[in-house]
Amino acid sequence: MNMAVSSIRDEKLQDSDFFRDVLAGLAGEQKTLPCKYLYDEAGSLLFEQICELDDYYLTRTEAAIFRQHITAMARQVGPGALIIEPGAGNCEKVEPLLEHLQAPSGYYPIDISPEILLAAKERITARLPNLEVIASIGDFTQADVWEGLKNLSTQKRVLFFPGSTIGNFTPVQAENLLGFFAAKLGCGDGLLIGTDLVKDSVVLERAYCDSEHVTEEFNKNILARINSELNGNFDLSLFAHRAFYHPLRQRVEMHLVCLKSHLVQVAGRKFEFAEGETIHTENSHKYSISGFNRLLLRAGFSPVCHWSDPQQHYAIHYAQIS
């Protein structure tokens, strides 16, 4: 390759958050990769497949709660609201809510995965042509993706955060993130948020280690992404998927286990992997209702109500800024 072209490409590469986060994560004593990077186009499609699996009770349980209580939820949100959805993905869950709301003033989805978000925006605009939809592409933990909100006037802002995405953050990170969200809202504004509840570890582990091995493919896709975007040479067959419930931390941890000692190169850097060593790729924290209400309060939200399924597997909370 032409040297000038290759150094420009390297400069661009080294400027990206993905490059910095991957190199820092692989250099740590416990190797880690931030779970937001699981969602490139292929990862987002795999996640959609996971949501359809029998073993993955989360999506269908949450959907059933929405179906049963959508009118009550729409009443809590109230008329004329602007719905903001961080980590919107394919935006499927918001559609019934938007349809039940009285004259929503707009919809502002944010996602790090552009392909899936832009396709969803087209679908929603075709279905609800009178609704203003502004799709914001990027990391919802960063200030820049929230900038577009300044151009949208509304009487009420409501954050919609389903899918137990909050569970991907440790409780301290979740409190900080919800505090960051609360700062985008004013008095009377709301938060409609889904959390997975603490339950039997067999049910939990089956959800993240499904019998059809789709979660395994989803987890390993992060290595394929590093190979293609950061000149990596991970051999995917030398890693195995592992997911287990950690009762003290109340979370399912997802790891990639190295099956044989070897060296891996990423963007010209070398990383040693010992047999049995893992890369920690995702946390999914589980909550009790009271534990999550306490977290909401610490983050600046007043819990208003929640809806759950008969088995108490999942909950959707409504909270507001008072």
Ligand SMILES: C[S@@+](CC[C@H](N)C(=O)[O-])C[C@H]1O[C@@H](n2cnc3c(N)ncnc32)[C@H](O)[C@@H]1O
């Ligand atoms: C668990 S999925 C949930 C998707 C959808 N909200 C649902 O409930 O089915 C997480 C979504 O959040 C996005 N995401 C994860 N971390 C993100 C971040 N830091 N900034 C923006 N989007 C993020 C992913 O691309 C993915 O679409």
